[in-house]
Amino acid sequence: MFYRETGQYKTTYAADRAIFPIRQDRIGIAILLVVAFVVIPLFANEYWLRSVLTPVLVFSLAAIGLNILTGYTGQLSLGTAAFMAVGAFAAYNLEVRVPEVPFLVSFVVAGLAAAGVGILFGLPSLRIKGFYLAVATLAAQFFIEWLFTHVGWFTNYSTSGVITAPPMTLLGYSFESAESRYLLTLCIVAGMAIMAKNMVRSELGRAWMAVRDMDVAAEAIGINLMATKLTAFAVSSFYCGVAGALWAYVYLGTVEPQAFDVLRSFEILFMVIIGGLGSILGSFLGAAFIVLLPIFIANASGLFGSALSAETIAHLEFVIFGGLIILFLVVEPLGLARLWQIVKEKLRLWPFPY
Amino acid sequence: MKREIGSGPPVTALENIHLSFGGLRALQDVSVAVQPRERLAIIGPNGAGKSSLFNIISGIYTASSGVVRHKGEERPSRMKPYEVARLGIARTFQNIALFPGMSALDNIMTGRNSLMRRGILSEALQLGWARRQEIEHRRRAEEIIDFLEIPSVRRTPVGELPYGMQKRVELGRALAAEPELLLLDEPMAGMNLEEKEDMCRFILDVNEIQGTTLILVEHDMGVVMDISDRVAVFDYGRKIADAAPDDVRRDQTVIDAYLGTAHEH
Incomplete structure (x- = not known):
């Protein structure tokens, strides 16, 4: 009844290809942004x-990254955490060696360094596909983790093998409080999510999806497979x-290479x-689901009180978590993105059956 | 409108092409050329080398020996399919090769990708030329959608469309690239009479209004004899005839190899 697009005529192609062509979606996203930017920092x-x-947002960003590669371009990767590690260590090394660099610039450099490494480990995708490519990216995962653990230069010869992120200051303001760090992350993630959607x-994006859906036809229609995959x-x-x-920088503060192990890659996968593969919204939903579900299970099992030992609860969490994923x-x-789409399609007609 | 078949250098010419896979000789000493605005049909029994010929023209296969010319110029021997596409050669596939996860509109827009600029940052920010180019190319894609009479399905993922519609979208995707030479691999396969008539109309319009040169592989002899200017007949990897439809129909070698005893329809 309320989610109806009747009467909203689009008279230009520009209006038709707006990110949120339906008015109700625009209102919804505006409310969501107000909640995320104003309500949550005030009340959480x-x-x-x-x-x-904050972790949900950071994981959403990593999930968008993997979704671009796996969901949109169809190249299965198990090296996501390794590329995250490259970013973390690149930003750290830049700031340690050139302390004048503002942290936002070092974040961009972190992305560029990871992009370079990504291209390098993407080269096998020109010859191999599917599971074989997944194994090749797994090699990237183990190699990069080994490199950061065993080559002292990357950790600035820290004896414990961990790096500590320098404080983040921008124009004299220091991002110390939880609110400021959350808002900083939110700005970066929201901006990059819009860019990904664009x-x-x-x-x-059409070139990526064409490669995913039918690479022979994509090439025959003039798409350079090598350039598109890389x-x-x-x-x-x-x-x-x-x-x-x-x-x-924002969440851990102190990082060891093992924070980016293969389990992290799987988690993001x-x-x-x-x-939802091939959905930007789905990346957020998936990240929220994976982060919130264990918390929810822990709280729910807390209701049973002292009947269960802490150890049993921890194990139960894994069992329920695994079961839910399979289900x-x-x-x-x-x-989840598909579920949301189905809800929207039903809402368009509600309360009528068709 | 009077259509004139161009003289001068052929759009594409194959000269003495050989193609083998291990011991299997798929094409033997094949020479065939197509003039601007001409409609050339290629017929022959299964395994005669028709699709191999298309794959050589579109760069998917590399000939074991022989020369491919584009407008008189010799093409580099190992040209990639996307480079061939950018010469203005588009094709459809025998088994529809659309992008099933994308809408009909996006499939057709993808056909225009090779005419579009790429800039990662500009496209991410949707500012300036990146925004304008999407809108300009969308306009052209909509013209093709109108021409093929498929506006009602433009938002539908093509995997959900019926077969005949998929064939149309695939033609649309090839047309979107604005090719000079269009290769159609069995455009009528699996269609009923009405769908065939529609498809013939689209193909003839493309040829006569836009002057697109056509090569089509087709098994429906009625269609072939009706719409083509010239018919090349293949058998066991060799070209056994290449002439006007009426002459081919009477050619004894062709009757023996493919047409069989002529029945009156």
Whole structure:
């Protein structure tokens, strides 16, 4: 009844290809932005801002990165965390060696460094596909983790093998409080999400999806496969690199290379699959789902009180988590984004059956 | 409108092409050329080398020996398919090769990708030329959608469209590239009479109004004899005839190899 696009005529192609062509969507997104930028920082407590919402945002950014590569271009990657690590260590090394550089610039450099490494490890994609490519990216995962653990230069010869992110200051303002860090992350992630959405709905995104759907036909219609695949690796890794730098600077503070191990790569892959392959919105939903579900399970099992030991609860969490993922994949293999789309389609007609 | 077949250098010419896969000789000493605005049909039994010929023209296969010329100029021997496409050669596939996850409109827009500029940052920010080029090319894509009479399905993912519609979208995607030479691999396969008539009308309009040169592989002899200017007949990787439809119909080698005893329809 309320979600109806009747009467909203688009008279130009520019209006028709707006990001949110339907008025109700625009209102919805405006409310969401107000909540994210104003309501949450005002009312959320320290724990939620620092340990839940900020990680959700950082993971969303990494998931967008992986979604560009796997969801849009069809190149399966298990090296996401490694590209995040490249970003984190690149930003750290730049600031340690050139302290004058503002941290925002070092975030961009982090993205560019990850993009370069992404292109390098994307080269096998020109010859191999599917599971074989996944194994090749897995090699990137282990190699980069090994490199940062064993080559002292990257950690500035720190004896413990960990790096500590320098404080973030911009024009004299220091990003110390949970609110400021959350808002900083939100700005970066929201901006980059819009850019990703723009890319996937223009020439570049069509080239990526064409390569995903039918590479022979894509090439026959004039798409340079090599350039398109490597661009996807570069853009995807750029996103992962910035996410890695954020993870180190905004969330962890002190980072060891093992924070970016293969389990992290899988975690982000789960987010993309559960959120929805080939959907920017799905990247956010998937990240929120994976971060919030364990918290939800822990709270729910807390209701049973002392009947269960802490250890049992921890194990139960894994069991329920795994079970839910399997259930979810069976019921809706196209992810949360697809569920949302179905809800919207139903809403267009509600309360009428058709 | 009077259509004149161009003289001078052919749009594409194959000269003494050989193609083998291991011991299998798919094409043997094949020479064939197509003039500007001409409609050339290629017929022959299954395995005669028709699709191989298309794959050589579009750069998917590389000939074992022989020369491919584009407007008289010799093409580099290992040209990539996307480079061939950018010469102005577009094609459709025997088994529809659309992008199933994308809408009909996006499939057709993808056909125009090779005419568009790429700049990652500009496209991400949607400022200036990146925004304008999407709108300009959208206008042209909509003209093609109108021409093919498929406006009602433009938002539908092509994987959900019926077969005949998919064939039209695939033609639209090829046309979107504004080719000079269009290769159609069995455009009528699996269609009913009405769909065939529509498809013939589209193909003839493209040829006569836009002057696009056509090569089509087709098994429907009625269609072939009706719409083509010239018919090349293939059998076992060799060209056994190349003449006007009426002459081909009477050619004894062609009757023996492919047409069989002529029945009156």
